Each structure stands twice: as C-alpha cells, then as structure tokens.
Amino acid sequence: MIPVFKPAMGQEEIEAISQVIKSGWLGLGPKTEQFEKEFAEYLGVKYALALNSATAALHLALMVLAVKDREVITTPMTFVSTNHAILYNQGRPVFTDIETDTLNINPEEIKKNLTKKTKAIMAVHYGGQACRLEEIIKLAKDNNLSVVEDCAHACGGEYKGKKLGTFGDLACFSFHAVKNLATGDGGMIVTNNKEWHERLKKLRWLGINKDTWEREESEHKERGGYSWSYNVEELGFKYHMNDLNSALGLVQLAKLDKMNEKRRILAKRYDVLLKDVKEIELPVEKEYAKSSWHNYVIKTSARDRLNLFLADRGISTGVHYIPNNHYLIYQKYGEKTPAAEAVWTKLLTLPLYPDLAEDEQDSVINGLKDFFKGAN
Numbered sequence: 001m002i003p004v005f006k007p008a009m010g011q012e013e014i015e016a017i018s019q020v021i022k023s024g025w026l027g028l029g030p031k032t033e034q035f036e037k038e039f040a041e042y043l044g045v046k047y048a049l050a051l052n053s054a055t056a057a058l059h060l061a062l063m064v065l066a067v068k069d070r071e072v073i074t075t076p077m078t079f080v081s082t083n084h085a086i087l088y089n090q091g092r093p094v095f096t097d098i099e100t101d102t103l104n105i106n107p108e109e110i111k112k113n114l115t116k117k118t119k120a121i122m123a124v125h126y127g128g129q130a131c132r133l134e135e136i137i138k139l140a141k142d143n144n145l146s147v148v149e150d151c152a153h154a155c156g157g158e159y160k161g162k163k164l165g166t167f168g169d170l171a172c173f174s175f176h177a178v179k180n181l182a183t184g185d186g187g188m189i190v191t192n193n194k195e196w197h198e199r200l201k202k203l204r205w206l207g208i209n210k211d212t213w214e215r216e217e218s219e220h221k222e223r224g225g226y227s228w229s230y231n232v233e234e235l236g237f238k239y240h241m242n243d244l245n246s247a248l249g250l251v252q253l254a255k256l257d258k259m260n261e262k263r264r265i266l267a268k269r270y271d272v273l274l275k276d277v278k279e280i281e282l283p284v285e286k287e288y289a290k291s292s293w294h295n296y297v298i299k300t301s302a303r304d305r306l307n308l309f310l311a312d313r314g315i316s317t318g319v320h321y322i323p324n325n326h327y328l329i330y331q332k333y334g335e336k337t338p339a340a341e342a343v344w345t346k347l348l349t350l351p352l353y354p355d356l357a358e359d360e361q362d363s364v365i366n367g368l369k370d371f372f373k374g375a376n
C-alpha cells in the first residue's frame, strides 16, 4: 500500500531516542529546552514552548487571548482542533468562507464577518501555503484583534520570504506523526510576548510555577535549597512535551528544510506529469507563498470513485477536509460558507512525503491517468 502520508525517520532518530533512554531523564528536561531554543532560532521568534500537540497549543493560545463570550473568525476547511480550541475557551466560532484555489480563509469574507464582539482571527495555512497575511494582519490591527496562526501544516513554509509562525500574535505548530516535522505527537506554541510566554509555561504544567527540570537544576546549583517547593497559581493542564519527543524533534528540525525540499520536488513532478489530465485541477502555489507542501490536493468531480479506484490499486488517498460546520456540534453556528461547500466534494489528497519513491509516484500518476482514460 502507498500511504497518503509517512514520517521520514531513520537511524539518527533511533540514536537520539536511545540516548535519552540511557540518560535516565525521559520527562520535560534538557532536550525539550534545547528543542525550544533551536525552534525559536529557526523561526526567528523570541519564545517557543514545546507541548504535546497543536491542539493543546491552540487551546492555550486562545486562553491567553481570553476569547470567552467573544467571536473568533475561523475557517471550516481545517482539522477540528482549530475550532475545538474556540469552544474549549467558551468563544463563538464564526465560520468564514475560503478561497477556492488555495482553500485558505478569504480576507474579504473576514471583513464581512467582523462585529463588535470579534476578538481574534484563526489563520490556518492550509497544506502549508500561507494565508494572505498582510491583509489579515491589517484587518486585525485596524479592528484591535489578535491573530493566531495555525501552522500545523506549515512548518518551514514562508510568506514573502519570512517564516510562517512569525506573523501572528501567537502561532501553533503540530509535530503529529504525519506532519512535516514529526515527533509522534507534539506541538509548539510561539510568541514574542514575554508575559504570555511566562503564563503559557505555567499553563502547560498544571499551573505550577516551576517545572520539574528547573527544580532539579536549581537543586544541583544550590545544593539543598528548597528545590521541592512550588506554588500553583491557576488551573493549568498536562500539556508539556517530554524529552523523548524533543530528541526526535531536534533531529527532525535539523533535516526539516531538506525534507521540505524533497516534498517540493515531488509536488512539482506531480504538476508536470498531471498537467494534461483535464478532469483534475492541480493545487496552486501563490507568488507570495513558499509552501511547505504538507499535502498535495487535487480537485475532481469524480473524487469518490477515484478514491476507491486508487485504493483497489493499493494507493491511499484522503479528504482534507469535510467543512467543520457540517459536524453536529458546529451546525448551530449559522454562517454560510458557499465556496467551501462547492469545493470540498472535489478534494482528494494524493500521497506526498519525503521518502515517496519516483516509481511509487508513477503508480499514483498512472492510476489517475488510467481512471480518466476509461478504466473506471
């Protein structure tokens, strides 16, 4: 079977993990601190905090922004985590329509949905391609709103030459098993705001005002200080990353640009070899964006039959996403998103990952061509 996504892991990751096991410190510790430091440097932001998922990061981002009883502009074309984070914080999601070509939230539609209650905008960079950030940031500034970038797909992606995750007030990354940078599960929340960073540090560890690693370190330094003493200042969560995941993260971060380049080469190869198949529309990469090519999503009105046809040939494809306002828990939020409605039935995600071999990619391409030649 050719999967849709696959993590790119090797001997280096195995060695990094085994080093942590041998060190005897598996929890939140020095590897996590190092991962945070290197990740912040890679992006060019002041603060990065490693968490156990992007879902946790999104939850905490909206918690520091205090969206309770306020409206949050969001997209239906995302994984539910983006929108669950609004509900976790008792905010109201305002589903806002997307651009049909990039599948990103449409700034013109954002403008229409702004009200006195609006507090924040979720900018999900679908597939790793940047939203129209300049327009979104301007709307936020003009209306005194905050922007959270959901960079779950976008690790290493850029907008006008600058890394995604450096534009919003806060940005959230996912290191889930099939993401561009994979640690099994994991996430990162980044910001340039020191106060938020300090609060987030507590929130990710049950509200405790010192983490175990800091206590251990100070014990070594002070030899007998009150290393066991801490206070709990507010109700936090068990959301931090551990050193096993961070060790994987460090290896993956060092390889990220190379892995993304492999994705780019494969995406361009799909572009070239599929351009004559008139029944499908290929993904676009806008001039302002350098996509991280998390996924390669085609549009075709034969989506469901094609999905089954390729499955019979051992090729997995996926659908990203069912518009979130279709789900029962979101149906009561009434805003209409006609562009998302029109496009989602056509979306099909083809296999794309750094280790996808050319002959495997050829099988996908030939499968598509055979299907449209009438083999269907």
Ligand SMILES: Cc1ncc(COP(=O)(O)O)c(C=O)c1O
Binding pocket: 052, 053, 054, 055, 056, 078, 079, 081, 082, 124, 150, 152, 153, 173, 174, 175, 176, 186, 187
């Ligand atoms: C756009 C988007 N946001 C958030 C998430 C949540 O990421 P995690 O699985 O790390 O919680 C995902 C995961 O697939 C995603 O695709």
